[in-house]
Amino acid sequence: MKQSITIGSAELSNPVLTASGTFGYGLEFQEFFDVGRLGAICTKGLSLEPRLGNRPTRIAETPAGMLNAIGLANVGVEAFCTEKLPKLQDQGVTVVANIFASTTKDFVAIAERLARESGVLALELNVSCPNVSEGGIEFGKNPNMCAELTAATKAATDTPIWVKMSPEAPSIIAVAQACEDAGAEAITAINTIRGMRIDIAKRQPVLARGMGGFSGPSLKPVALRIVYELAASIGIPIIAIGGISTTEDALEFLFAGASAIQVGTASFIDPLAAHHVRVGIENYCEAHQLNASDLIGLAQAAKK
Amino acid sequence: MKKLITAPLLDREEIGAGYHVLTFDAPDSPAAAPGQFLMMRATSWGDAPLLPRPMSYLSGGDKPQVLIKVIGEGTARMATAQPGEEYSLLGPLGKTWPESTLGKTPILVAGGVGVAPLVFLARRFQAQGVQPVVLYGGRTDQDLPLSDLLDSIADLHVTTEDGSRGDKGRVTGPLMSMLNDSVEIFTCGPDRMMAAVATIAQERQVPCQASLEAPMACGFGVCLGCPVMKTSGEYLYTCVDGPCVNAADIDWNADQ
Ligand SMILES: Cc1cc2nc3c(=O)[nH]c(=O)nc-3n(C[C@H](O)[C@H](O)[C@H](O)COP(=O)(O)OP(=O)(O)OC[C@H]3O[C@@H](n4cnc5c(N)ncnc54)[C@H](O)[C@@H]3O)c2cc1C
Ligand SMILES: Cc1cc2nc3c(=O)[nH]c(=O)nc-3n(C[C@H](O)[C@H](O)[C@H](O)COP(=O)(O)O)c2cc1C
Ligand code: FES
Numbered sequence: 001m002k003q004s005i006t007i008g009s010a011e012l013s014n015p016v017l018t019a020s021g022t023f024g025y026g027l028e029f030q031e032f033f034d035v036g037r038l039g040a041i042c043t044k045g046l047s048l049e050p051r052l053g054n055r056p057t058r059i060a061e062t063p064a065g066m067l068n069a070i071g072l073a074n075v076g077v078e079a080f081c082t083e084k085l086p087k088l089q090d091q092g093v094t095v096v097a098n099i100f101a102s103t104t105k106d107f108v109a110i111a112e113r114l115a116r117e118s119g120v121l122a123l124e125l126n127v128s129c130p131n132v133s134e135g136g137i138e139f140g141k142n143p144n145m146c147a148e149l150t151a152a153t154k155a156a157t158d159t160p161i162w163v164k165m166s167p168e169a170p171s172i173i174a175v176a177q178a179c180e181d182a183g184a185e186a187i188t189a190i191n192t193i194r195g196m197r198i199d200i201a202k203r204q205p206v207l208a209r210g211m212g213g214f215s216g217p218s219l220k221p222v223a224l225r226i227v228y229e230l231a232a233s234i235g236i237p238i239i240a241i242g243g244i245s246t247t248e249d250a251l252e253f254l255f256a257g258a259s260a261i262q263v264g265t266a267s268f269i270d271p272l273a274a275h276h277v278r279v280g281i282e283n284y285c286e287a288h289q290l291n292a293s294d295l296i297g298l299a300q301a302a303k304k
Numbered sequence: 305m306k307k308l309i310t311a312p313l314l315d316r317e318e319i320g321a322g323y324h325v326l327t328f329d330a331p332d333s334p335a336a337a338p339g340q341f342l343m344m345r346a347t348s349w350g351d352a353p354l355l356p357r358p359m360s361y362l363s364g365g366d367k368p369q370v371l372i373k374v375i376g377e378g379t380a381r382m383a384t385a386q387p388g389e390e391y392s393l394l395g396p397l398g399k400t401w402p403e404s405t406l407g408k409t410p411i412l413v414a415g416g417v418g419v420a421p422l423v424f425l426a427r428r429f430q431a432q433g434v435q436p437v438v439l440y441g442g443r444t445d446q447d448l449p450l451s452d453l454l455d456s457i458a459d460l461h462v463t464t465e466d467g468s469r470g471d472k473g474r475v476t477g478p479l480m481s482m483l484n485d486s487v488e489i490f491t492c493g494p495d496r497m498m499a500a501v502a503t504i505a506q507e508r509q510v511p512c513q514a515s516l517e518a519p520m521a522c523g524f525g526v527c528l529g530c531p532v533m534k535t536s537g538e539y540l541y542t543c544v545d546g547p548c549v550n551a552a553d554i555d556w557n558a559d560q
Pocket of ligand 3: 519520521522523524525526527528529530541542543544
């Protein structure tokens, strides 16, 4: 059955992507499976200049989940374009660039730099990172700021703009609608929720930054609820993220109304997780004689 | 090259208070070298504990072994694992101990469970016809797993903080008296011990390799969860740039 999915002006070979920050720059996984077979990979968040990231401790485990406060350590957009992107293209990997800045001006500069390269399918604007002091999540909570940012980056590039939602926005629906109106081609949801752990022996937070982004299987019900609500409220496609480890998890999100999904933290537990989910969806489609696009929104009340 | 395999536990041997040696039946296991590690978790863990745990290879081959010390949930489960239980093993990961400099006498400085990658290294030296010196420190004589094994393949010196075995005190005491132009150090143990060893090595201009520990989620360079500060002011990532590093490159005073 047909696995291809349309996301705005972009065509994906299948609905399985990998989530930013959990898949490196994609190349690290080639030893495990052919990453080019995935719908796309989302890169680690790219900033205008390289970033060192936060002090350790950066990660901690929670029940069926984890916390991270990486602080967007990355090689910077220039090194990405010259060192990583050519290799990804050689290996036939479809690339979504996840980008981050603390000002609209810098978001635009990154978008302009990436526009000079071919082979970037879309830009995913990270307006929802909980782990940096400036920008990030403050953008993501505010519909007007998000709309303005979407419009500004869209004007700077022909590459489609996707905007990644923070689950902490007072109204995610308002933010997503504002992005849609401003020309975003898709909404990706969700980024992590802020959480923390405290070390009993040391009587201090485990993470050096105090709090970090909460991800993994235990995030799934919250992400699913948000995707379900968004799907009923916006017209552009939704790409779902949050605790997806298995084919069954992915199907829940597609039925909730997502057009595609991203595998995140699960890749740390099983580097082949995204590959297994892709094959699993394909098998499900064969067994039920459905195209992947037929799965979208099957559980939405309006469709019943 | 790293590989993800599923392998049944062949044997678990309890070797004293809270220490266990786990042996896996893994005929398709890729070759591992001393100092490398694997990320491991039992299939039966489900979603919790979630992340695989980094463990050094105690030995490689098709029956790879690890030495574990019970710390928390994951290691507690490993300590009750039964033969036949399935584990996913991702390895070999990270940088190995470098080959020793020709003609130098290796001094292996171990603390507690940090002994595992050094036992593997001592075996490599033994195979090369070199007898290493091993300085092995623990709080008490209960904290010296595998010391008998080491005694049979190396020139072993033991220290305990309470004096219950060997010299009373820390490994740094005897280490000082052994340093000269013809030795080099390989160390793995608690951070404070390695920092002290690295400082002494630096002062006496003796080459020193250290195997680092950091919390890890992925083990192969993608989560960026395992940074350690270098003297250059940049981070290295323990899982790919280490765990074995030149001790002189590390900022042992950085708060980490
Ligand atoms: C490269 C590498 C090699 C290692 N080799 C070995 C080995 O051969 N044998 C062995 O027993 N252990 C080894 N460790 C340490 C081992 O990974 C941890 O002890 C283990 O992950 C703890 O898991 P847990 O679920 O039992 O404890 P958790 O529940 O994860 O943690 C319990 C407590 O221990 C603390 N903790 C977590 N990780 C560490 C750590 N790395 N060191 C000290 N405290 C920690 C946590 O902060 C928490 O407070 C190695 C670590 C690394 C990075
Ligand atoms: C270690 C780590 C690093 C992350 N880095 C980024 C990032 O750079 N940019 C971003 O938009 N999201 C980042 N995320 C969030 C994920 O892309 C994803 O939205 C989130 O983890 C929820 O999905 P999951 O539960 O499947 O992991 C990161 C997540 C983790 C665990
Ligand atoms: S453990 Fe993930 S980058 Fe080192």
